[in-house]
Amino acid sequence: MTYKWDFGPILQYWSIFRIGLEYTLGFTVASAVVGMAVGLLLTLARRSGWKILSIPAGAVVEIFRCTPALVQLVWCYYALPVVLGLSLAPATAALLALSLYGAAFYSEIFRAGLDSIDRGQWDAAAALGMTPVTMMRRVIAPQALRRMTAPLVSQVVLQLKNTSLISVVTVPDLVYQGQMVASATYKPLEVYTTIAVIYFLILFPLTQGARLLERRRHG
Amino acid sequence: MAREPLMIDIVNLSKRFGRRDVLHDISLGVPRGRVLALIGPSGSGKSTLLRCVNLLETPDSGSITIDGSTMRFGATASRHRAKAMAAFRAEAGMVFQSFNLFPHMTVLENVMSGPRFVRGRSHDDAERIARPLLERMGMDSFADALPDRLSGGQKQRVAIARSLAMEPKVMLFDEATSALDPQRVAEILSVMRDLAQAGMTQIVVTHEMSYARDVADTVVFMADGHIVESGPARQVIEDPREERTRTFLRHFHMGKA
Incomplete structure (x- = not known):
């Protein structure tokens, strides 16, 4: 038996896909921004030299690195409200889970980037009389950022793909909307093919950009 | 003879790394405009002592005074704030074995970095300070180059210019010639000698015994975190009193610096 591919009906639902695409991109951007901000705070806390900050921050990073994003998402939606005694909207739970999951990995990228800066750079900046803030701003961060760009882009790529999980808690992202179209048209093969193509068209330029950055750094 | 006023005064300085005594109750002073050379085997604590003077290592106890301003360490001393x-540190210039130039800045920007980011001078002011120093170091034609284009000796001259741009009261050299080719060593030593002749107070950690003998006023021999012997440079190098100093110096062939 041969399957007859027919994308005609799918295209009629383009506006539904578009809503999904907007959610996917919106959640990617929001969770990347929140995740990087939280990741930076976690990194600073871990490097602060105060155990009261560094131990909890280290624990948060490891918990979110060592459990699956899907489990975190479902836990934030169903279990966290029980713990906190308040209900969370699906979008809130989704943003929270994705952001914290991302933050754990961004924090690792920041940590590795800072650690990769030669000890002598800190020494030289300190010996000139720079305060810690000036040192970070003028000497360490400019060098570390260059090294962190490529891994950060890779993590954003993962972050975008991870947004597909939020369909599980009924946030209408690309996958969720696709499921709606699939049940309306009975054409799941065409729907998932379409979704895959859309993801690829967004992410391929990003990964190529990351590769270019990487090459420029080594070149 | 009246004691000369001390520019650097280190009193009862101790430092442990874990269980190891790295510095054991070290006291020494450097009069204004004098050069003190620290010599000794690796692991003797001489580099740690130098790094303590610039607070790159925090001593466990004792005090360090540079030109009248004192830092005290130990249980009774309050914790020092980052700004203080x-x-x-801004009063002491430091030159490292590995140069440690900032690779994302040009040579000129490296030299301007202290005046700009520490002293808060304007870009133009900082440049007015930096350009003559680069000229003095013979590096003015490299002002716009990035550090990775320079040879080791050139990097070290830029690093010295960068330190001098802060108009430090003292200069600390931490094996500043150890990573250089033999020809470049002489070039950097002559810069250091010029600085000494211009009256710059220096502490120099070095393996260049002829430099220690010919340029330093005082030589201090350290081993295992202790000062074994200290005295006038020529005497310590040529006629050491202690057996350990003699054994150490036997490893060096001394020519004219």
Whole structure:
């Protein structure tokens, strides 16, 4: 038996896909921004030299690195409200889970980037009389950022793909909307093919950009 | 003879790394405009002592005074704030074995970095300070180059210019010639000698015994975190009193610096 591919009906639902695409991109951007901000705070806390900050921050990073994003998402939606005694909207739970999951990995990228800066750079900046803030701003961060760009882009790529999980808690992202179209048209093969193509068209330029950055750094 | 006023005064300085005594109750002074050379085997604590003077290592106890401003360490001393430590460091220039130029800045920007980011001078002011120093170091034609284009000796001259741009009261050299080719060593030593002749107070950690003998006023021999012997440079190098100093110096062939 041969399957007859027919994308005609799918295209009629383009506006539904578009809503999904907007959610996917919106959640990617929001969770990347929140995740990087939280990741930076976690990194600073871990490097602060105060155990009261560094131990909890280290624990948060490891918990979110060592459990699956899907489990975190479902836990934030169903279990966290029980713990906190308040209900969370699906979008809130989704943003929270994705952001914290991302933050754990961004924090690792920041940590590795800072650690990769030669000890002598800190020494030289300190010996000139720079305060810690000036040192970070003028000497360490400019060098570390260059090294962190490529891994950060890779993590954003993962972050975008991870947004597909939020369909599980009924946030209408690309996958969720696709499921709606699939049940309306009975054409799941065409729907998932379409979704895959859309993801690829967004992410391929990003990964190529990351590769270019990487090459420029080594070149 | 009246004691000369001390520019650097280190009193009862101790430092442990874990269980190891790295510095054991070290006291020494450097009069204004004098050069003190620290010699000794690796692991003797001489580099740690130098790094303590610039607070790159925090001593466990004792005190360090540079030109009248004092930092005290130990259980009774209050914890020093980052700003106070930065201000203290700004008075002492430090030159490292591995140069440690900032690779994302040009040669000129490296030399301007102290005046600009520590002293808060304007870009133009900082440049007015930096250009003559680069000229003095013979590096003015490299002002716009990035550090990775330079040879080791050139990097070290830029690093010295960068330190001098802060108009430090003292200069600390931490094996500043150890990573250089033999020809470049002489070039950097002559810069250091010029600085000494211009009256710059220096502490120099070095393996260049002829430099220690010919340029330093005082030589201090350290081993295992202790000062074994200290005295006038020529005497310590040529006629050491202690057996350990003699054994150590036997490893060196001394020519004219």
